[in-house]
Amino acid sequence: MNTLIDHIGQYTVDGVSKGAIYALVALGYTLVYGVLRLINFAHSEVFMVGTFAILVTYTVLDVQQYPALVVAIPTALLGLVVAGLASGGIALAVERAAYLPLRRKNAPPLIFLITAIGVSMILVEVFGLLLPRRIGHLLPEVFGRERAASLSVPYLFERRPVLTIGDTTIDTIHVIVVVAAVVMMIGLDLFINRTRYGRGVRAVAQDPQTAALMGVNQDRVIMLIFVLGGVMAGAAALLWTIRIGNTQSAIGFVVGLKAFTAAVLGGIGNLRGALLGGILLGVVEVYAAAITASIWEDVFAFVILVIVLMFRPTGLLGESLGRARA
Amino acid sequence: MLLELQDVKVAYGRIEALHGISLHVNEGEIVALIGANGAGKTTTMRAISGLRPLSGGKIIFNGEDISRLRADLRVVRGLCQAPEGRQIFPGMTVLENLDMGAYTRRDKAGIAADLARVYDLFPRLKERAKQAAGTLSGGEQQMLAIGRALMARPKVLLLDEPSMGLAPMLIRQIFEIITEISQQGTTILVVEQNAQQALSRAHRAYVLETGRIVKEGTGNDLLHDPAVREAYLGVA
Numbered sequence: 396m397n398t399l400i401d402h403i404g405q406y407t408v409d410g411v412s413k414g415a416i417y418a419l420v421a422l423g424y425t426l427v428y429g430v431l432r433l434i435n436f437a438h439s440e441v442f443m444v445g446t447f448a449i450l451v452t453y454t455v456l457d458v459q460q461y462p463a464l465v466v467a468i469p470t471a472l473l474g475l476v477v478a479g480l481a482s483g484g485i486a487l488a489v490e491r492a493a494y495l496p497l498r499r500k501n502a503p504p505l506i507f508l509i510t511a512i513g514v515s516m517i518l519v520e521v522f523g524l525l526l527p528r529r530i531g532h533l534l535p536e537v538f539g540r541e542r543a544a545s546l547s548v549p550y551l552f553e554r555r556p557v558l559t560i561g562d563t564t565i566d567t568i569h570v571i572v573v574v575a576a577v578v579m580m581i582g583l584d585l586f587i588n589r590t591r592y593g594r595g596v597r598a599v600a601q602d603p604q605t606a607a608l609m610g611v612n613q614d615r616v617i618m619l620i621f622v623l624g625g626v627m628a629g630a631a632a633l634l635w636t637i638r639i640g641n642t643q644s645a646i647g648f649v650v651g652l653k654a655f656t657a658a659v660l661g662g663i664g665n666l667r668g669a670l671l672g673g674i675l676l677g678v679v680e681v682y683a684a685a686i687t688a689s690i691w692e693d694v695f696a697f698v699i700l701v702i703v704l705m706f707r708p709t710g711l712l713g714e715s716l717g718r719a720r721a
Numbered sequence: 722m723l724l725e726l727q728d729v730k731v732a733y734g735r736i737e738a739l740h741g742i743s744l745h746v747n748e749g750e751i752v753a754l755i756g757a758n759g760a761g762k763t764t765t766m767r768a769i770s771g772l773r774p775l776s777g778g779k780i781i782f783n784g785e786d787i788s789r790l791r792a793d794l795r796v797v798r799g800l801c802q803a804p805e806g807r808q809i810f811p812g813m814t815v816l817e818n819l820d821m822g823a824y825t826r827r828d829k830a831g832i833a834a835d836l837a838r839v840y841d842l843f844p845r846l847k848e849r850a851k852q853a854a855g856t857l858s859g860g861e862q863q864m865l866a867i868g869r870a871l872m873a874r875p876k877v878l879l880l881d882e883p884s885m886g887l888a889p890m891l892i893r894q895i896f897e898i899i900t901e902i903s904q905q906g907t908t909i910l911v912v913e914q915n916a917q918q919a920l921s922r923a924h925r926a927y928v929l930e931t932g933r934i935v936k937e938g939t940g941n942d943l944l945h946d947p948a949v950r951e952a953y954l955g956v957a
């Protein structure tokens with residue numbers, strides 16, 4: 396307990412940068428839920444695919460640990476593009492291949508849920524087993540070992556202090572992660588709240604039938620939200636590799652579960668709730684790890700979730716993709 | 722004929738709600754469709770807008786068979802509806818709701834002109850432009866629903882029970898505005914339970930009873946038809 400109180404500033408800064416990544420992933424759950432009332436459990440693997448896209452790219456380009464800034468920055472931007480394309484693409488592919496046929500048949504919600512879990516498992520096994528067996532010899536650094544093997548991704552940026560207040564140090568990684576996450580989220584928020592397509596998304600979220608009466612193509616809106624959620628997960632994947640420096644085929648499970656918790660905590664369906672929930676969860680986890688043994692941190696996240704939902708069943712900010720503004 | 726329904730059938734599951742109705746709307750007309758609760762008026766409107774598939778018959782709009790056209794494309798073709806119960810987007814501002822009406826349009830100048838026209842018809846909406854639509858009164862929400870549909874600059878404006886839940890004075894006002902919209906050149910198909918107002922404003926009208934058209938004529942004819950007076954105007 397004392398270590399937490401003595402170093403509360405440091406723990407908070409660490410927690411915020413951890414939570415910012417959860418928040419980015421949480422946006423994908425929230426966007427899809429807001430429009431389709433579907434919990435897309437395959438979204439955790441959308442994140443995983445992003446980290447693999449980065450790892451493959453860096454391996455092919457032979458990116459080294461801690462390159463000079465003139466190399467690191469373009470490499471990071473390339474990673475963002477590649478992960479955004481891969482995650483956005485896989486999210487869209489899952490929607491078209493798995494969910495669209497179910498919607499056409501008016502399947503009940505439970506079928507969607509089971510399908511989502513199934514797709515999630517398939518993707519984990521494709522990256523954990525199928526690709527290693529089929530193309531492992533082509534890229535042994537990425538697919539050389541099967542299942543749950545931890546694969547290191549070269550660190551692009553060194554952890555260097557940027558600002559020290561008392562014994563709290565904000566370092567380069569904190570700054571990069573938080574600034575990048577906030578920029579992505581502001582971009583998404585502006586898109587949803589200020590553009591014509593964003594208005595279409597909100598209209599479908601509020602009332603799909605009336606949206607259709609106004610000429611909104613619901614199918615296009617659905618594709619759009621899967622891609623947007625995927626791109627945000629791709630950005631999270633980049634920040635994850637910058638902060639943590641490794642990935643594995645099963646990475647989505649824990650990150651996805653935390654991000655989903657963050658989304659529910661903030662109010663699933665609510666974009667700003669995802670931000671709040673993500674940051675809160677990151678901070679709570681870091682605090683909990685400081686007080687107890689760190690193996691308990693996952694438990695704390697869910698304890699907080701249960702407590703919040705007991706008092707506010709719709710999460711902290713309530714559910715409102717449709718009502719994002721007014 | 723701008724809009725024509727030929728023997729249109731619509732079913733909910735195994736229950737048929739429309740048993741083959743035929744009606745048409747000529748350019749420039751106000752056509753009323755009147756009928757009691759559950760007659761199938763809303764079902765007819767939803768079929769025209771593409772929210773319910775047909776189980777039989779055809780819908781011809783502007784010479785094109787739109788029976789199987791997607792709902793959003795019907796808006797592009799020039800059909801826009803102010804649905805029953807208004808169905809405004811409560812979380813959006815009044816202005817955003819109006820912008821939703823123009824969702825399929827790209828002609829900025831035309832949209833601005835139509836916004837000015839809607840504000841002209843409904844000055845109240847202009848005062849409340851930045852307000853959340855959910856906070857409007859029932860009458861204001863109806864004005865918003867009509868204004869929103871007008872923002873699509875439809876060839877045919879579809880109105881489903883614009884008088885629903887409004888005080889008599891407000892109903893008269895809404896119908897005056899509907900007449901004005903018609904005089905500005907928009908063709909209108911209006912569904913109503915308030916037969917008095919609808920028939921006195923409409924050029925022609927149809928009477929719908931349990932999924933069948935049982936009568937048609939000019940508004941004036943039906944207004945003076947003894948059976949219609951008894952059934953829909955509360956006159957013995």
Ligand SMILES: Nc1ncnc2c1ncn2[C@@H]1O[C@H](COP(=O)(O)OP(=O)(O)OP(=O)(O)O)[C@@H](O)[C@H]1O
Binds near residue numbers: 733763765914
């Ligand atoms: N979603 C639905 N599922 C099943 N049956 C429906 C549905 N909607 C309408 N119906 C049935 O279809 C018939 C016509 O309903 P509709 O809503 O078109 O009537 P209406 O003339 O608009 O009535 P009102 O004046 O009350 O609005 C009714 O018998 C109704 O019960």
Ligand SMILES: [Mg+2]
Binds near residue numbers: 762764
């Ligand atoms: Mg009705």
